[in-house]
Amino acid sequence: MPMQTAPRAPAVAAGRREHVTTGGLLGFVDRHADLLFPAPAVLLIFVLLIFPLVYTFVLSFHYWFLSATSTPRFIGLDNYARLLADERFHHALWHTFYFTALAVSLETLAGLGLALIFNRNFPGRGLLRTALVFPMMSTPMAVVLVWALMYEPTLGIFNYFVKSLGFKPILFLADKGIVIPAVVLVDMWFATPFVMLVLLAGLSSLPIEPYEAAVVDGASRLQLLRYLTLPLLRPTIVVAVLFRTISALQTFDHIYALTGGGPDKASETVNLIGWFQIIENNDMGYASTILVALFLVVGVASLTLLSFRR
Amino acid sequence: MSAMFARAAAAASSRRRHLGRRVNRAVGNTLFGLLIVAVMVPFLFPLYWMIASSFKVQAIISASPPVWIWQPTLQNYVGILTKVPFFSYAWNSLVIALSATVLSLLLGLPAAFSIARYRQYALASAILIVRILPGIAYIIPWYIIFSRAKLIGTYPTLILVHVMVTLPLTIWIMISFFEDLPSELTDAALIDGCSILGVFARVAVPLTLPGSMVAAIFSFNSSWNAFVSSALIGGIRIKTLPVIAYGMRAEYSLDWGGAMAAATVIVLPVIIFTLLVQKHIVRGLTFGALKG
Incomplete structure (x- = not known):
């Protein structure tokens, strides 16, 4: 990210991050609040929701019974053909x-x-x-x-x-x-x-x-x-x-x-x-x-x- | 003298006219009152019947014609509390709902604050789109993964699958509350040298406490009511109240009284919560889209 150690321009130019920032962790959090604040939630939502969605989609092209010890077998659109019939x-x-x-x-x-x-x-x-x-x-x-x-x-x-x-x-x-x-x-x-x-x-x-x-x-x-x-x-x-x-x-x-x-x-x-x-x-x-x-x-x-x- | 009579006569006739209007209005009011009763009864009767039947013995429940006045009994409540380990199921539901709610607030509040402050609406839409997709579709992969890892029926996995619903819900409700926060307040704090973290923790969160309350209650409610995720991920080890309620239904309920007592106990906390958030219920139910 820009503007780290360089002497700060007067408040006019810096926009929403204009306020005095302290150094260290707090300062870091402050400068990247727009990324860090939503990050944990977004990460969790991604892991919990987006990944399973993709997984479900991928699985829909496979033949697989959970109880079987076998691994999913790719069968293309067979499941969809079966669905339509x-x-x-x-x-x-x-x-x-x-x-x-x-x-x-x-x-x-x-x-x-x-x-x-x-x-x-x-x-x-x-x-x-x-x-x-x-x-x-x-x-x-x-x-x-x-x-x-x-x-x-x-x-x-x-x-x-x-x-x-x-x-x-x-x-x-x-x-x-x-x-x-x-x-x-x-x-x-x-x-x-x-x-x-x-x-x-x-x-x-x-x-x-x-x-x-x-x-x-x-x-x-x-x-x-x-x-x-x-x-x-x-x-x-x-x-x-x-x-x-x-x-x-x-x-x-x-x-x-x-x-x-x-x-x-x-x-x-x-x-x-x-x-x-x-x-x-x-x-x-x-x-x-x-x-x-x-x-x-x-x-x-x-x-x-x-x-x-x- | 005659002027007085004339005035009296005029007053009397106007009184008669008023009376006519008043009678009309009384009839109108009565009809409107009847209409209100007619629309309320269908919504309240099932709840009344549930609570009433929970205090009836089996013979009175199956009586035809229905019995409207009877000697109330507590035997159904004693029955479910002693025969079914009801408390342990209630404990499961409580632990999971509370944990999911707290976790959603911890992660959801900063996210919602950031979305409202930096106008990250693309992110907000992505979270919403994710929410409108069929719930079972998310459960399948987790069911597979947790089955293989032998993690079906543990608190952490159940809490996680409930957070899938409660976290987006919390974020969306809180965005609308953070947006309502006057920007003068946050700007003033910034100018006074407060950090963003400080603005969030010392200004934004305290001032939107009613919002957090609404989000918390809706989160708790959706976790408390959830069936599909609880049934699949809870397995046979951790059963929550809706799973038990379904079990009673599947038994072809010979014990209607016990079922009604269980249903009453399950629904009661929810009804109490409704009273707490009634002002913001529309906002909660529409993910903050409408502010009723």
Whole structure:
């Protein structure tokens, strides 16, 4: 680095390192703060995150079972060919998209409704807003237990209401046609408050002048919502949808705990089949391929959504 | 006299009009109140049902129609605390979450300070991109390496894989707090002869303590809730609370009361933390992207 022992120029020239620096270690730290401060974190993140990512990518071109004593064997694109022909993967991909589309759209609508309600002033608002945060902070694996109890076909409270309305009990988690909407409902419980809080933050920072002008011009409440609030809120909505899509595509905990991918693989998502390849088959090469595919899906979805921002 | 009557009559009619408006408003308020109840119930009922069922005996849990008033019992709590070595699992979760949080703050605070001060936003984006990638993809290599090195089920390895999540989270939350720090304050300290290290330690960190608190609570929360990394890297030796909760689910839960008691104990600290950070929750959840 320049400027070490040379007599210091007046403070004007030296820019942000203008202040008097002492010698020794402290001085060194001071002069290179912009490199040294982030260095440990960056190093750890590199080792912990970037290296495994590269490793996973490389592994996706190999044939390798963890339990075997053999070393990984390079097989080129074989794993990818296998993936494209794998019906289990096709179904999982479809379930992932179906789950994500249903969950994110419902959560956005419900979250917008909640945000509009909580944007008004009413007694107890702060308290209720805090209470809405409980679901998304709560431990998924723990709360899923109460959802399992409520969905239970014979002793669950949902089927009590279903029966008292005169219908036959529903096998929420054992019916192929209902299992994904049932899991989406649980996801809505976890994530709608997130959308609501993000949109509420957006609503509270909207400018007030356009509203005054519109009210003077005699705009109705519905017109205000349709022609002012929604367009102005659009960037915030995109942020909320982006965050939700990224995590919905990778939803694991509540699907795995509630259904285990069943009944008969009807709720298996890409993340779940990746997990099964690791846990049940120890097929590390193919598991890596599945996860690279998931990564591509998440990446493409994120970029697509970001292009809607403007 | 007649003027007085006229005034009284006018007042009465205006009162009637006011009354009409007031009735309208009362109806509106009642409807709005009902709407609020209607939107709150779905979010609070599962938590209520979890806590309520944890105080019920099995016969009452499986009763149909549901029982709304019952003699509360502590037997489920006694059951999980004696039958399952619950404390040792809670201890595992606590040690790992606290260590991951402290480590993330120690490394994350200087990094975030530097990113905010020297506008190293490319670095910040790189850290964020890394965070949005599927979590299991990072776990595979560590699972392989730790399996081979026979390090599955040790505290340090588990803490490290949790730091993968909590460190980027801490950095991102803290960038937004350091950015909010008025530059006059740091510049004044520099002019007074303080070093960058001094500015960081004596000005920036003390003034952003609420931010560190938010980052710490979100870190703790994500470590406490983590399942995939804990299950894989913890193996059979170190089990955390979410892993135990999953185990209860996999047993086809004959003991619903015990499961509800366990779930309540696991969720309780998280709910307390939520109350502590409620003001900054949006910032925490969006990685500092939005300041609610």
